[in-house]
Amino acid sequence: MRRPLSLDLLALPKAVPDVRRAVREHFGVPCADVQLCVGELLANVIRHVGEGTPVSVRVGSMGCGRARVEVTDREPHAWLVVRHAGVEEETGRGLLLLDSVALRWGVLPREGGKTVWCEVALGR
16 A cells, blocks of 8 residues: 655645645546545635644545545644535635535544544545
């Protein structure tokens, strides 16, 4: 089994496409759902914890056609809440996307932060 992709970076808008590309290159096959999830989790950190927040991204194969995505930040109090954005709102749908694409997801509190993770089917 291939080693997981591990990246330490700053949560900046310009990092989102770079991380999506790194995920695609890591798997070497189309993995749009995995790329979508990692992008949404990074965007959540940018929007709700703060642009420039140090994050760790870890993406790897779990076998059985599944991938696991983890995004760790240093803010233990900014929890994720799924909300239903209004028709006119331009943001607020990221966790709904994650919830519809991921097989399962959750938040793990860590000392000095948290890890948001999801499991996604590969090859969809």
